[in-house]
Amino acid sequence: MSNTFGRVLCVTTFGESHGPAIGCVIDGFPPGLEIGADEIHAHLMRRATGQSRWTSQRREAEDVQILSGTFEGRTTGTPIALLIHNTDARSKDYSRIAAQFRPGHADYTYHHKYGIRDYRGGGRSSARETAMRVAAAALARKYLKQQLGVEITGWLAQLGEEVCDEHFDAAVIDTNPFFCPDAGRVPVLEEYMKRLWKSGDSVGALVKARATAVPVGLGAPVYAKLDGDLAAAMMSINAVKGVEIGAGFGSVAQKGTEHRDEISPTGFESNHAGGVLGGISTGQPLELAVAFKPTSSLRLPGRTVDAAGEPVEIVTTGRHDPCVGIRAIPIVESMLALTIMDHYLLHRAQCGDVPPQQPRIPG
Structure with missing residues (x-):
């Protein structure tokens, strides 16, 4: 079940970066939601590569096919199968590293776990797999909005050393290729990325997200905590190395009198808990932050070993993101x-x- 997410709403993804197609099966989705391929495609294009000079230049059409689970444009309650054909893979870019382990990648661990690995773009460990999570979530987001009024917003909070959300305006997020909520910071980020691109290096990012109108009572004690499952969900994304819920690691320096979210008849006075107490939602916004490591595929030479255990110098060719956090x-x-x-x-x-x-x- 390592490729399936969820307990009631179960999403199973399949496919590799340079395989013929990627896809998913969504089981447990309620019947009656009106949904079309064009709505799913719109979400996929927000994640897609090749839309700015700051991301990988692989250009996939992201045309999604709904193979099952809908009738006359509505979900039926039966498994929903979605499929996207890969149309712009360039496997030859990876032929030089077929017998080498890229530092910072899953090559070495996949090799030891399975005894075989797909070296073309990372195979199953590629971020290409995440397209199907976005496709499946297009249905979930619409359902949550219609049934509960839930709104979900994510943004780039930090790019390398550059803080991006000191002046926050949600209306700005989708108007620039960085998903930056501060229009005044966009030119700074562009210059930062120009220097980074020229150097051939990469950088990490901090992504924040918020969900509003989440009802009280979601989650459960101990092993089904909402914040625990949120952390696991975020850690399942490629390149994620840290997750914070609410104040997160900042709570270490807080006093209890500051951190506790005091309550009055008019509402909570703060939200250091990030919308979760005892593993159960409070009705406040769910707030989290996710740290993405720098991209490990670099054109700068690095040290590694080959399949025979011999030391070699590696240079990764192909099309890669100088910062994976931007598309995340x-x-x-x-x-x-x-x-x-x-x-x-x-x-x-x-x-x-x-x-x-x-x-x-x-x-």
Whole structure:
């Protein structure tokens, strides 16, 4: 089940970076949602490569086929199968590293786990797989919006040393290729990326995301905590090395009197917990931050070993992102949506008959 996400809403993805196609099967999705391939495609294009000079120049059409699970444009409650053909893979770019292990990649670990690896673009370990998470989440996001009013927003909070969200304006996020919420920072980021591209190196990023109108009560104690599953969902994304919920690691330096989110009849006074207490949603916005490591595929020479264990110098050719975090915003949003919907369906199944409790504190 290592390729399946969720307990009630189960999303299984398949396919490799340079295989003929990638796809997913969504099981457990409720019937009756009106959805079309064009709506899914719109979400996929937010994640797609080749749309600016700051991302990989691989250009996939991202035309999604809905193979099952809908009738007359609505979900039927049966498994939904989605498929995208790979149309712009260049496998020859990777022929030189067929017997070499790229530092910072999954080559070495896949080799030892399976005894065989697809070296073309990383195979299954490629970020190409995440396109199907975005496709599946297009349905979840629409369902959550219609049923609960949930809005999900992600943005680039930091690019290398450059902080991007000191002056936050959500309306700006989708108007620039960085998903930056501060229009004044975009020229700075462009110059930063020009220098980075020229150097041949890469850099990491911090992505933040927020979900509003999440109802109280999602999640469960101990092994099905909402924040635990959110952290696991984010860590499942390629290149993620850290996740914070709410104040996160910043809570280490806080006093208890500061960190506790005091409550009044008019609502919570703060949200250091990130919208989760005891593993269960409070009704406040779910807030998280995700750290992405620098891209390891570089044209700068590096040291490694080959399949015989001999030391070699490696240079990775092909088309790569100088910062994978830039394209990760839609992926983080998608995993947030899939986690919320899975927990909503789980909560509805177990506690659907629990009457509304008082008091109802505004989020």
